[in-house]
Amino acid sequence: MAGAMGIFVQIVKRDLRVASRQRSDLLNPLIFLLIVVSLFPLGVGPGPDILARIAPGVIWVSALLSAMLGLERMFRDDFRDGALEQMMLLPVSLEVSVLAKIAVHWVMTAVPILVIAPLLALLLNLPMSAWGVLWLTLLLGTPVISAAGAIGVALTVSLNKGGALLSLLLLPLLIPLLIFATAAVEAAVSGLSATGPLALMGAFLVITITLAPFAVKAGLRVSVN
Amino acid sequence: MAAETLENSAPTILLAASDLSSIRGERTLFANLNMTVRTGEVWQIEGPNGAGKSSLLRILTGLLPAQAGDVQFLGQSIRQCRDQYHQAMLFIGHKAGVKPELTAIENLEFYAAVQGQPLQAPPYELLAKVGLVGLEDIPAQGLSAGQQRRIALARLWLTQAPLWILDEPFTALDVAGIALLEARFAEHVATGGAIVLTSHQPISAARFPLQQIALRYQH
Amino acid sequence: MWRWLHPYAKSEATFALNQKILPWFLIPGLLLTAVGLVWGLAYAPPDYQQGESYRIIFVHVPAAIWSMGFYVSMAIAGLIALVWQIRTAELAVLAIAPVGAALTFISLFTGAVWGQPMWGTWWVWDARLTSQLILLFLYLGVMALYVAFEDERAGGKAASILALVGVINIPIIHYSVYWWNTLHQQSTITKVITRFESPSIAPEMLWPLVVNIFAFMGLAAALVIMRLNNELLRREIHRPWAQKVLNSGDKENSNAV
Numbered sequence: 001m002a003g004a005m006g007i008f009v010q011i012v013k014r015d016l017r018v019a020s021r022q023r024s025d026l027l028n029p030l031i032f033l034l035i036v037v038s039l040f041p042l043g044v045g046p047g048p049d050i051l052a053r054i055a056p057g058v059i060w061v062s063a064l065l066s067a068m069l070g071l072e073r074m075f076r077d078d079f080r081d082g083a084l085e086q087m088m089l090l091p092v093s094l095e096v097s098v099l100a101k102i103a104v105h106w107v108m109t110a111v112p113i114l115v116i117a118p119l120l121a122l123l124l125n126l127p128m129s130a131w132g133v134l135w136l137t138l139l140l141g142t143p144v145i146s147a148a149g150a151i152g153v154a155l156t157v158s159l160n161k162g163g164a165l166l167s168l169l170l171l172p173l174l175i176p177l178l179i180f181a182t183a184a185v186e187a188a189v190s191g192l193s194a195t196g197p198l199a200l201m202g203a204f205l206v207i208t209i210t211l212a213p214f215a216v217k218a219g220l221r222v223s224v225n
Numbered sequence: 226m227a228a229e230t231l232e233n234s235a236p237t238i239l240l241a242a243s244d245l246s247s248i249r250g251e252r253t254l255f256a257n258l259n260m261t262v263r264t265g266e267v268w269q270i271e272g273p274n275g276a277g278k279s280s281l282l283r284i285l286t287g288l289l290p291a292q293a294g295d296v297q298f299l300g301q302s303i304r305q306c307r308d309q310y311h312q313a314m315l316f317i318g319h320k321a322g323v324k325p326e327l328t329a330i331e332n333l334e335f336y337a338a339v340q341g342q343p344l345q346a347p348p349y350e351l352l353a354k355v356g357l358v359g360l361e362d363i364p365a366q367g368l369s370a371g372q373q374r375r376i377a378l379a380r381l382w383l384t385q386a387p388l389w390i391l392d393e394p395f396t397a398l399d400v401a402g403i404a405l406l407e408a409r410f411a412e413h414v415a416t417g418g419a420i421v422l423t424s425h426q427p428i429s430a431a432r433f434p435l436q437q438i439a440l441r442y443q444h
Numbered sequence: 445m446w447r448w449l450h451p452y453a454k455s456e457a458t459f460a461l462n463q464k465i466l467p468w469f470l471i472p473g474l475l476l477t478a479v480g481l482v483w484g485l486a487y488a489p490p491d492y493q494q495g496e497s498y499r500i501i502f503v504h505v506p507a508a509i510w511s512m513g514f515y516v517s518m519a520i521a522g523l524i525a526l527v528w529q530i531r532t533a534e535l536a537v538l539a540i541a542p543v544g545a546a547l548t549f550i551s552l553f554t555g556a557v558w559g560q561p562m563w564g565t566w567w568v569w570d571a572r573l574t575s576q577l578i579l580l581f582l583y584l585g586v587m588a589l590y591v592a593f594e595d596e597r598a599g600g601k602a603a604s605i606l607a608l609v610g611v612i613n614i615p616i617i618h619y620s621v622y623w624w625n626t627l628h629q630q631s632t633i634t635k636v637i638t639r640f641e642s643p644s645i646a647p648e649m650l651w652p653l654v655v656n657i658f659a660f661m662g663l664a665a666a667l668v669i670m671r672l673n674n675e676l677l678r679r680e681i682h683r684p685w686a687q688k689v690l691n692s693g694d695k696e697n698s699n700a701v
Contacts (some may be wrong), residue, residue, distance in 0.1 A: 003341075010338045014324070014331070021326040023362065083322025085288055090339055093314035151609055156604045161594050168588055169606060172581035173613050174619035183627055190657050204616065218526060222601045225289045251682070291527075 007092045011100035018077075019108045025073060030112050033066035037120050048125045056185035057126035059134065060178050061211070062120075063113060064145065068167045074105050075157045084157075085224050094220065095213035102146050102212070110142030126189070133198070137181040138193040140201040142178050147212040153217030176204060184219035228428050236386070238265040238300070239287065239388050241421050245294035246281050254280055255440055264387065265414050270420045272440035278423040279319065281440065282392050285421060286316045293413050298388075299324065305399040312340070321377035325366035329357055329376045332365060355379045355391060356402065371397040381409055389413065406431055437443040451687035455676050456685040459649045462673050466666060473662025480655035485692070490654050497561045502652060506660035508551035511579060512614075514544035514664065518586070519610035519611035522604030532672075534600030535679070537607055538544050538590055552576050559615050571625035574616050582610045596679070 019026060040058045041051055078084035087097050115137055121131050152170040159165065184197035247254040250316060254277030258265040262268055270278045283289035285296055287303045287310065296303045298310040323332050330339045330347050337344045353377045354363050357368075365373050381389065395403050403426065410420055411432040484502030490551040518540040525533035554575050556566045567573070586603045593599030680686045 006341070011334060014327070014335045017331065018324055018326045034618055041660070077324075080320070081325060082318055082322035083324055084691050085318060085320070086316075086322035088288060089286060089311050089314070089316055091308045091341070098552050103361070136268070141599045151605075155589060155606060156592070158598070161592060163594055167586055168581075170615075172578050172585060173609065176613070176616045179620040179624045183624065188625075192371050200620075208614075211612065215605060219602065221290075222605065223281070 004096045007090055008096050008100045010096055011087070012104055015101065016039045016107070017103040019104065025070070026108055026112070029070040029109065030067040031118065033062050033070055033113065034116070036062040036065060037111075037123055040124070048182075051125040052127060052189070055121065055126040056130075056134065056182040056189070057178075059120050059126075060137070060141075060181050060185075063138065064171065064174060064178065065167075067109065067142070067145045067149065068134050068170065068178070069139075069171075070109050071105075071145075071153055071166060072157075072163065074101055074146075074150055074153045078215075079141060079157045079224070084220070088220065088224060096106050098150065098153070098213045098220075099214045101211075102143075102150050102209075105150070108137070110146065113142065114138055115188040121127060127192070129182075129186050130188035134185050134193045136185050136198060137201060140198065140205050141177050141181050142202075144205050144208045145174065147208045148173055151212055151215045151219055156223075157220075158223040161162045161209075179221075180204065236265050237283075239298065240261050240421070241297045241298070242285065243295055243308070244294045245281070245284060245296070247277055247289075248292045249277070249280065249283060254293055255372055260438055262340060262419050262421060264417045264435055265420050265434075267410060267414055268419075268436045268438060269427075269428060270423045270438050270440065272420065273442050278440060279392055282390055282421065282423060286314065287311075288316075307328045309322075312319050313386050314388045314390060315340075315380065315384045316390045316392075317377050317380070318375075318392045321373055323365050323373050323376045325373075326364055327437070328364055329364050329368075329379070329414045330361050332376055333379055333383060336380050340386070342385055344382070344383070349378070351379055351382050354382070355405065365413040371399070371402075374398065375402065378406060381413070382408075387418045389418065389422075391420065393425065395424055395426045415444075454530075455532055455680060458579060458685075458687065459673055459676050459685075462669050462676075466669050466673075467663045469669060470666035473659055473664075473666050476655055477479070480652050480659045484649075484652035484656060488649050489646070491649075494562070497558065500558045502560060502656045504551055504554035505653060506657045507547045507554065508576060509657060510660050510664055511548035511551050511576065512543055513577060513661075514540055514547060514668075515583065515607075515614065522607040524676030525604045526601065526608070531597070532602070534597070534604055535672055535675045536668075537586070537602060537604050539604070539668050539675060540588050541583055541590070541607075542562060542623060543667050543671065545587065547578060547660070548576055548580045548583055552580060564604070569625070571622045571684045574625070575621045576653055578617055578621065579614070586610070 011141075015219060016159065032162060037058060039117040040054065044050060044054065049218065075084055078087065088094055090097055121134055152166045155169065156166050157224050180197045182202045184194040184201065189198065231250055231272050233404055240260075242258060242260045245258040246256040257282070259269065269309055272278050280289060284291045286294070287307060298306060298313070303310045322336075324335075327335070333348060333351075347361070349361060352358065355378065357372060357375055357379075360368060360372065365376060368376075378394060378398075394406060398406065407429060414420065414433045451467050485499050488499070488502075492497050518537050521533045521536040521540065524530055525537060552573065554574065557591050559568060559570075559573075561620065562567055586606050590599040590603040592600060677689065681690075
């Protein structure tokens with residue numbers, strides 16, 4: 001037997017390799033994020049004060065929207081080419097494989113966002129003192145998007161019209177994430193301690209990572225049959 | 226590993242399905258179906274389109290729950306011993322499970338590794354045997370449907386799983402490919418393996434004993 | 445053989461049981477609604493601060509309470525459907541969802557209408573209204589997911605999973621929205637509304653409110669039962685028992701369909 005850890009590593013390795021060969025799919029949500037963020041100064045005016053005020057919310061809402069674009073890929077291709085049913089027949093609990101898929105998705109979509117986060121903060125005139133907290137909220141929040149997103153994708157993967165439906169299912173569930181994240185950044189902007197909301201985000205992360213694989217498993221069993 | 230211990234011993238019951246029923250939508254595909262697959266046996270499931278052949282195979286793998294009845298592997302319900310069962314079973318369905326972005330070798334390496342039998346060296350000889358010479362390092366999306374199918378079927382030469390469940394393995398294969406596959410089937414059952422498959426093509430029963438089970442289209 | 449027939453025997457039994465309990469919800473529901481609304485809208489005294497406009501609570505509060513209550517019961521039905529693979533429970537999820545969504549909408553609509561004289565605007569991002577709005581989104585998600593599936597069984601199961609995920613998230617959403625609201629507090633007028641749900645409410649106002657709460661439960665539950673029975677009949681329209689019910693329904697118990 002390959003063991004749970006061995007299979008986890010194998011899936012991560014394979015999926016990273018697959019993802020590295022379809023780079024445009026990875027780049028597009030990132031460009032989308034940049035464009036949406038730069039639409040706001042054009043929409044509400046370039047006043048540095050108003051931009052700084054709305055920056056936490058704008059960055060987080062844009063990040064959520066761009067995450068919705070790339071999510072589908074998590075299981076859709078595997079569903080089409082049969083790799084998903086082979087994954088369900090691996091000699092390991094399905095939760096382990098699901099965690100591997102979530103981990104790969106996070107690495108391929110969230111890490112680029114973490115890299116360009118300072119650029120977004122710069123564009124929206126977010127005070128330098130809040131950059132660190134913004135970065136932390138993204139670090140804690142993006143795994144939640146990947147894990148909760150996996151539930152939505154698992155439920156809709158067999159449907160041909162997944163896209164808009166996926167956002168409809170997921171965005172309401174992610175509202176607490178948005179609230180805690182923006183509250184943390186706003187606290188940092190006004191010089192207060194952001195520990196409280198950050199701790200809540202940490203709790204949210206733990207809950208999601210623990211429970212999501214079970215829901216994903218149930219969802220995949222419904223979709224693949 | 227498992228195949229060696231089963232070799233040359235008296236036939237063991239690998240897989241037993243009892244009282245299986247499957248309902249799709251409003252239609253009963255089959256009811257009270259029983260089958261017992263022993264080592265050394267090849268079972269062919271026959272029937273017209275829509276009779277439930279694929280559904281039966283998927284129920285046997287555990288991908289699809291049956292409306293009623295149970296599937297047992299070595300005397301234990303497959304729901305209780307899912308991991309051992311999946312270790313000992315290889316399923317190739319309609320969709321080959323070949324990642325189009327990866328090369329033939331990368332695909333095969335992945336499946337060998339997750340089954341716990343990592344490849345020591347790239348399987349060039351095997352790929353030559355199944356007719357993929359010179360295509361080893363091309364991403365599978367550049368290959369034809371038949372060639373992609375061959376990548377999936379090449380797993381049959383690398384696996385040590387005693388039980389194979391194959392949905393239409395001969396589809397998109399030419400005559401030479403079919404002969405090659407049948408030879409591999411004969412070798413597998415001679416060494417204590419068992420196969421359950423569906424096929425539209427008649428299978429030349431000369432190479433191995435063939436059990437057949439027919440599903441009818443029920444209205 | 446018996447196990448295979450089991451689910452079908454069951455839905456017939458469920459249908460019969462539903463027919464039996466339906467009047468116990470429908471009749472008190474209708475009576476209490478009539479009593480509660482007349483009492484609340486015509487006889488209860490006007491509020492010393494809000495005058496007559498407070499009377500909308502006799503619709504708003506029961507709808508708000510049961511919109512949440514029905515989501516929880518929908519999730520419980522979903523849990524039963526998933527754990528014990530009971531098809532009737534899947535149908536119950538789908539029977540509850542639109543009723544719950546309607547209750548949520550009623551509470552949002554009456555909340556907005558109430559807000560107009562109170563706040564001078566139709567919508568404020570008050571914690572209550574906001575979490576009701578998110579609840580409506582959750583209901584819509586469950587319904588949209590179900591209709592997206594062609595295979596009704598798969599759709600029912602997927603909707604059940606989503607309902608369960610939602611019910612785990614609801615306390616978090618609720619808490620975060622209240623917290624968000626205190627962070628961005630701009631007016632204290634919401635406290636006027638909260639006052640009505642605290643025990644300090646005058647008994648002449650409390651009693652009609654209690655009557656309306658029960659009335660809404662009876663009516664909504666009756667609607668759910670009727671929807672469930674319709675769905676049972678529709679799914680098994682070709683089975684003999686359904687034919688029998690439909691043929692007799694033409695003559696006698698036409699409230700079934």
